[in-house]
Amino acid sequence: MSAINERRERERAHRHQLIITTARELAEAEGWEAVTTRRLAERVEYSQPVLYSHFNGKDAIVSAVAIDGFSELAAHLRRARQAAPEPGQALRAVCRAYLEFATERPALYQAMFVLPTDLKFASAETPPPLRAAFGEFVSCFRLDNERRELFAEVTWSALHGMAVLSDSGRIPPDGQEERLDFLVTQIADSPAG
DSSP: OOHHHHHHHHHHHHHHHHHHHHHHHHHHHHOGGGOOHHHHHHHHTOOHHHHHHHOSSHHHHHHHHHHHHHHHHHHHHHHHHHHOSSGGGHHHHHHHHHHHHHHHOHHHHHHHHTSOOOOOSSSTTOOHHHHHHHHHHHTTSOTTOTTHHHHHHHHHHHHHHHHHHHHTTSSOGGGHHHHHHHHHHHHHTSTTO
């Protein structure tokens, strides 16, 4: 590859990431409704056709934001799991970190779990960052547990429900710690937990 082609590829990668970062910033500031190709083009100072040369539309941008989010989530959960003083406390630490992530990054969390994307969950096409985040939950369960992925799915599902219901005001946010304690206790005390 020539030096000119390498430079073009670097510039393209930079533009690609700039669009993702700008979409995320705009969503965090004003909500996903404010993220339009027109507004993104204005903010990144490129034409709409340039945006469309990177993404097929808003859903594709949301998917790219979500993949970045899963990378961040996996790292956040990994730090929490590794910082747990005892293996038995890893599940609680990961669950708490998950809820913190959802609360501290609401627009990012929406991109990852609420808005339409083309991301595949639990399939051969699942992106590596999503697999890594899920793997942090799986790692909290005993290696001899043949159903540890099921336990991880149920835990993640319950946490997602808690995060979304709390964010929407359907359950009071001040009860989150009690709900977390209940969830972790029930799962950890189950025969295969």
